[in-house]
Amino acid sequence: MQSHGGPGGLWARRAFLGALAVGGGVVQAQPAPSAQEPLAARLPQSMARPGGADVPYGQPSAYEAAVQRSVSHVSGFAGWRTPLQHQRGIITPSGLHFAVHHNGVPDIDPARHELRLHGLVDKPLRVDLARLLRYPMVSRVHFLECAGNSAANALSPTALDQTLGELAGEVSCSEWTGVPLSYLLNEAGLKDRARWVVAEGADGGSHSRSLPLKALLEHGMVALYQNGERLRPSQGYPMRLFMPGWEGNVNIKWLHRLEVSDAPAYTKDESGLYTQVLADGRIERFAFHMDVKSVITHPSGQQTMPETQGFYEIAGLAWSGYGRIARVDVSVDGGRTWAAAHLHGPVLDRAFTRFTLPWKWNGRRADLLSRAxxxxGRTQPLRGEWKRRYALHSFNHYNAVQAWRVQADGRVENLYA
Amino acid sequence: MQSHGGPGGLWARRAFLGALAVGGGVVQAQPAPSAQEPLAARLPQSMARPGGADVPYGQPSAYEAAVQRSVSHVSGFAGWRTPLQHQRGIITPSGLHFAVHHNGVPDIDPARHELRLHGLVDKPLRVDLARLLRYPMVSRVHFLECAGNSAANALSPTALDQTLGELAGEVSCSEWTGVPLSYLLNEAGLKDRARWVVAEGADGGSHSRSLPLKALLEHGMVALYQNGERLRPSQGYPMRLFMPGWEGNVNIKWLHRLEVSDAPAYTKDESGLYTQVLADGRIERFAFHMDVKSVITHPSGQQTMPETQGFYEIAGLAWSGYGRIARVDVSVDGGRTWAAAHLHGPVLDRAFTRFTLPWKWNGRRADLLSRAxxxxGRTQPLRGEWKRRYALHSFNHYNAVQAWRVQADGRVENLYA
Structure with missing residues (x-):
């Protein structure tokens, strides 16, 4: 029972598929009742009557009503978190995309909205929606993560017993479509001294951040669409800045102004909340990239294993603000031994990558870790390593290994490894 | 004015990007007003007050309420069509995914639903949701298209003046996640005589189709998730069969039964509606693959060009039930000359591929065509070629070139090319 191909019951994917191919039932579906069972008993009720009407814009099943974003605050400053423990694949449904609002969700009439581009340019521009929609567009699948995602794991002295979404759900992944920022910046004409761009949102707190011009020219996008339709209001409708791999708060929602400058503006949003204090007291400012990270989604916090031993597929998500995921290692014994998970393609640049690994659980307490x-070559630190790098109350850019303890009774709990 | 790099004003992408890089404003954003304009006049109203509350499951902006699926019938047999003219990128939002219902949308309690696998197997199986969710899963981005998509173009003697969604919106593209069917079939154990599988839905009409076993073993999936969340009711909640690249109606929704057999069952759904009569009177049955096809989404039917000359990006979608898209050619002169469009990556197997081509419109009537x-090496026929192949009233599997006429006044209309 103990070992079926690897440490702690972890199976290499090839061995697992080989077992399946010869008819090895991994989950052991139930045998069907005999053919003598009366037909009426076998027919679902739904086959006895016509179905209901469909609607012009579809919604999830009422049986899935519990699959919602959780919220960390309910005031103007609110963090809505993706229930990653319910997600499969790499695309987050737009209705469940995380959002952190500093001043609520503004109501913006797209017919009255425009984007201004000014400062160190030859020709200041203003662009309304009708005009912007005529520019060439590109689409990219990218994750987006709040700088403060997993803050509870960074700050709480003991591991909080919460779901994955509550603990680390301020990250999601979508197909974003919009106009490369370089088109607009080149059209305006950049002055020689131009080095930075201050981006401002049209929300009640005029959330704003300074970003290096060079990176914006290379990767910046004015995003207009998410997963095939126009941005949702809580994602910045009608337009947001998008910088792949960079912390969420620089991806300015409800974007209405870009000012080209020769230096950062040191806005309240970059001199305060989104700086980080290192262990030696120095301040880490303009740390834009979100680092490599992973989470096991199945099984994860507050789930219960349906049976207290047997086959399970360990599944999770990995991402890096610097590029593509190269490998994910999984441990079921608290980090003593590791096995390489299977990465599901396409493995995209600065996007969620799904990983899985078959596991034959022996029913004893098991500590599950993933390390992307x-x-x-960037990899994840353990929590202790991460904590030693930053000051006690720092919590941004937390990317330490997320661990789950599977108890012998099947309960799964958050664990500091 | 006439030519900027190619026939009829079509630009090679490289030439176009070169022009952009030296500051060539393609759409000509408006100059910004002078800095002397009072600040208050420049500030959007949304910045003067806090925003509203977000919700646990997000919805599109109220300003986008017109972006809906159109419906061809309102009885039990209804076709809901994706407004492709509003889609950017390759992912169709789940709320706008097309659906054709033969008997409405059944209400299925997932706790009471199960899948039965029987017939020519060693061990008949039944699998409920809780159990199926424990099997290993895979995710794939694939298009799905109704066999009867574009039927109006096949049947109407004159080109109907409709939107792209109304004309050809019974096709969409999602990330599908589920359990490979081979896992269940191998677990049940296949008898030597096994060649076909009859799949049946738990809807009021017990929609069912026979599918060749070999293909199901290679590509079949019991899909449980779409775009990261559980299937929507109109997509077969809680489970559907998914066969990438095959006509929509064989992807049995509300799947509850798979019977392994040695021959097709010739169900009503495969001996009637979903057969096709060829021009010589022979019947084309079990023609599963949807062929290579493309549509220009921007500009498209019933749109109006904002200005009656100048720069436009022609954008569209291409797909093939046989594999990846290799190229898309675009014409703006009714098919006399063609230019290769840019394919946006990732170019995935049996998935939407986005193509674009810059176009400098000279303001005269222009007939736009795309050919994938x-x-x-499979390519699209012109309408006349397609019509010659099939009997007069055949309409399934219509994949002829879709053409749009851009009138000098800016109106865009459906055209038979």
């Missing part, structure tokens, strides 16, 4: 490594 | 070719 990206194409540049 | 897949990796196997």
């Amino acid at each position: 490594t990206d194409e540049h | 070719t897949d990796e196997h």
